[in-house]
Amino acid sequence: MTLTEGFDLSGHNTLGLPSRALYGGVISDIGDIMRMIEFARARYLPFHVLGGGSNCVLAETVNAVVGRIDLGGxxxxxxxxxxxxxxxxxxxxxxxxxxxxxxxxxxxxxxxxxxxxxxxxxxxxxxxxxxxxxxxxxxxxxxxxxxxxxxxxxxxxxxxxxxxxxxxxxxxxxxxxxxxxxxxxxxxxxxxxxxxxxxxxxxxxxxxxxxxxxxxxxAKLPDWRITGNVGSFFHNPIVPAHMRQEVGGVPGHPVPGGIKLSAGWLIEACGLKGHRLGGAGFHAKHALVIVNHGGATFGDVQDLAALAIQRVRDRFGVTLVQEPVTLT
The missing domain is CATH 3.30.465.10 (Uridine Diphospho-n-acetylenolpyruvylglucosamine Reductase; domain 3)
Structure with missing residues (x-):
């Protein structure tokens, strides 16, 4: 196992954000995991494992030890x-x-x-x-x-x-x-x-x-290899059944615990479909997907997500929850 200071994660997240971990390396066997954990603990740093990077939003500097998993078979x-x-x-x-x-x-x-x-x-x-x-x-x-x-x-x-x-x-x-x-x-x-x-x-x-x-x-989702994205950026919110009338017109269906609403519909209804902020934007065909149009930063993505959360809450009284994990 070799750990690298300033480990480059830019090519290992499907949003295509520029990012480096304080330390990182490739996990090629199970023993590497414990060795990385011990290295992180000795320096009072968090330890994260990164797979394909398809469900994460990475800060420009991730203040942690990051292991990129490469266990095959x-x-x-x-x-x-x-x-x-x-x-x-x-x-x-x-x-x-x-x-x-x-x-x-x-x-x-x-x-x-x-x-x-x-x-x-x-x-x-x-x-x-x-x-x-x-x-x-x-x-x-x-x-x-x-x-x-x-x-x-x-x-x-x-x-x-x-x-x-x-x-x-x-x-x-x-x-x-x-x-x-x-x-x-x-x-x-x-x-x-x-x-x-x-x-x-x-x-x-x-x-x-x-x-x-x-x-x-x-037909509806951009290919991350061409246009960076992490797929659905928010969970479809589940609200109590009694709220169904309060958010009338929003597509939804009954599930255990209430009514599951369409987060994409809520975002589009707030006028954000195709909306851009810096290098990040909501996809023109699917409002639930934030894409990297080129040169997007961690801040662009966070600000755009916060805008959607605020507008949906103000208009519908529903709080969207981010689906990908944020690593800082």
Whole structure:
């Protein structure tokens, strides 16, 4: 393990923000994690793990030790009672994993195609799209407990999954995910509940559904490799049912705990779709996405997000919550 002072993170965040950590390096084995933690503790610095950088907003200087995870490896095992077991290391690319399983005719992950980031980051946020969440196919994960230094195995109940949430957000930094195991069904059935997938001509093939999902994403979401972004910048807010009339006209549907509203609709209704501030702006096709038009700074993104939060709160009485993690 080699730690670098002023570790450059500019090429490792999908927003494309210029950023450097006080110290950083690449995690190529589990032992590197504890060595970095010990280095950080000796200097009274926070320690962060960075995967694909697809769900974070980085300050120009991150006052911490940052480890960029590079743990690779994947096993696909068929013949289990529940179907197919897929075990992937935390540094594997999520989109590649989806393509790999679907390419072998294995269904279950096709609705989650095109989501940027690593396998290790997927359970932190309980990623979801087009009617499926990671928790629907999750079996267990292996993680390093930074408090004890032990490797632990956590099943679905222990992870406490919820909408874009897990126990790992309640205990930030305690667990570093090293491996994730998924259980895919032996008798696959397509999930076509999302409006864009209903009436799909060929719904008998996971590959056809993956192609449709990728086409939908490509039509409304910018490619981060061309235009920097972190996807949805805010959670869709869940408000008590009694507020439904107070925010009349806002698209929403019942969920446990109340009514889930469309954050993108709220932002667009406040006149911010396509609005720019410095090098950052809300995407012209999707108001929920903040993009880097070129030269955006951490301050540009933070100020633009704060503007949206204020306007939505003033007009609708709803407080938006940022989805990507901020590292400073």
């Amino acid at each position: 994947c096993r696909i095992e068929q013949g289990f009672s529940g179907g197919v077991r897929v075990t992937a290391s935390a540094g594997e690319d999520w989109s590649d994993l989806v393509r790999r399983t679907v390419g072998q005719g294995i269904g279950g992950l096709e609705n989650l195609a095109g989501i940027p980031g690593t396998v290790g980051a997927a359970p932190i946020q309980n990623i979801g799209a087009y009617g499926i969440e990671l928790s629907d196919v999750f079996q267990e994960l292996t993680a390093l407990d930074t408090r004890t230094g032990d490797l632990v195995h956590l099943g679905k109940d222990a992870c406490r999954f919820a909408y874009r949430h897990s126990r790992f957000k309640d205990e930030p930094g305690r667990y570093i995910v090293t491996e994730v195991t998924l259980s895919l069904p032996r008798h696959w059935r397509p999930v076509l509940s999302h409006a864009g997938l209903k009436g799909l001509p060929d719904a008998s093939d996971p590959g056809a559904i993956m192609a449709a999902v990728l086409a939908i994403r490509g």
